[in-house]
Amino acid sequence: MNASPARAPRSAPSPAVPVLEARNLNKSFGAVSAAADISIEFATGSKVSLIGANGAGKTTFVNMVTGYLKPDSGAILLDGVDVTKKKPRAMTHLGVCRSFQIPQLCEPMTSVENMLVSFGASGRRFSLFRPCGSEGSEDEARAMLDRFGLTQYADRVVAELPGGVRKLLDIAMAMVRKPKVLLLDEPTSGVSAEEKFPLMDTVMAALAHEDVTVLFVEHDLDIVTRYSDRIVAFYAGKIIADDRPDEVLSDDAVQKYVTGGAR
Numbered sequence: 213m214n215a216s217p218a219r220a221p222r223s224a225p226s227p228a229v230p231v232l233e234a235r236n237l238n239k240s241f242g243a244v245s246a247a248a249d250i251s252i253e254f255a256t257g258s259k260v261s262l263i264g265a266n267g268a269g270k271t272t273f274v275n276m277v278t279g280y281l282k283p284d285s286g287a288i289l290l291d292g293v294d295v296t297k298k299k300p301r302a303m304t305h306l307g308v309c310r311s312f313q314i315p316q317l318c319e320p321m322t323s324v325e326n327m328l329v330s331f332g333a334s335g336r337r338f339s340l341f342r343p344c345g346s347e348g349s350e351d352e353a354r355a356m357l358d359r360f361g362l363t364q365y366a367d368r369v370v371a372e373l374p375g376g377v378r379k380l381l382d383i384a385m386a387m388v389r390k391p392k393v394l395l396l397d398e399p400t401s402g403v404s405a406e407e408k409f410p411l412m413d414t415v416m417a418a419l420a421h422e423d424v425t426v427l428f429v430e431h432d433l434d435i436v437t438r439y440s441d442r443i444v445a446f447y448a449g450k451i452i453a454d455d456r457p458d459e460v461l462s463d464d465a466v467q468k469y470v471t472g473g474a475r
């Protein structure tokens with residue numbers, strides 16, 4: 213008999229807790245099932261695209277994990293803690309921030325003033341007795357604008373700015389809170405073909421040194437392919453594929469129900 217030396221039992225490395233997890237999420241609007249038993253995990257620092265045809269359930273999913281919509285059943289966990297019942301403001305404070313398809317900016321104000329409002333709202337500088345902009349927060353606001361390549365627009369009124377610049381400003385404002393999870397809703401929609409890659413390059417470079425997990429809803433397959441390390445494809449409220457971009461985009465069901473064979 214081969215007497216192999218006894219090995220000390222090794223404890224298995226504990227798997228990292230996903231920063232964000234959905235467990236068996238369901239949401240219906242009347243007869244329409246917008247989320248059907250969705251379970252998914254997102255690792256810290258991952259860059260994930262959510263794709264799907266119109267009405268597939270992407271926004272419903274994003275709205276649920278950001279607190280804008282309560283699931284009919286199921287749970288949402290942030291760093292392993294149940295946050296299913298949290299409201300949007302609480303989710304933002306906990307580190308789940310989002311930018312919108314139509315940037316939520318104050319048009320008559322300048323970029324730096326908008327950024328100061330974000331710092332004020334983040335509570336990091338807010339005091340009833342201290343106006344926004346005091347104690348160096350303007351320096352921070354300008355530094356954040358600089359990180360997103362927006363220095364030249366800092367003192368310009370938002371109403372005058374091109375669409376791509378507004379998108380960048382909206383995303384930069386969402387980063388003020390140093391979120392754990394950042395959800396970008398169609399970051400390149402309404403942006404010209406020439407602007408979309410420079411915009412995404414800027415966003416990804418600005419986020420490169422952060423541990424932030426980025427989920428972006430996006431229809432543009434060039435953007436999805438270039439900037440995500442994982443794609444989750446939705447169809448009729450379900451996840452039909454979840455893998456590396458090349459795997460998902462060559463999947464038969466994805467080609468049939470999502471891309472129409474465009475890849």
Ligand SMILES: Nc1ncnc2c1ncn2[C@@H]1O[C@H](COP(=O)(O)OP(=O)(O)OP(=O)(O)O)[C@@H](O)[C@H]1O
Binds near residue numbers: 244264266270271
């Ligand atoms: N508030 C609502 N009331 C009724 N039905 C809704 C509501 N929100 C979403 N739905 C329905 O739920 C389904 C999923 O919609 P959802 O907006 O999540 O899809 P989507 O993938 O984000 O689509 P799009 O790319 O067009 O934004 C659709 O059939 C939609 O009509």
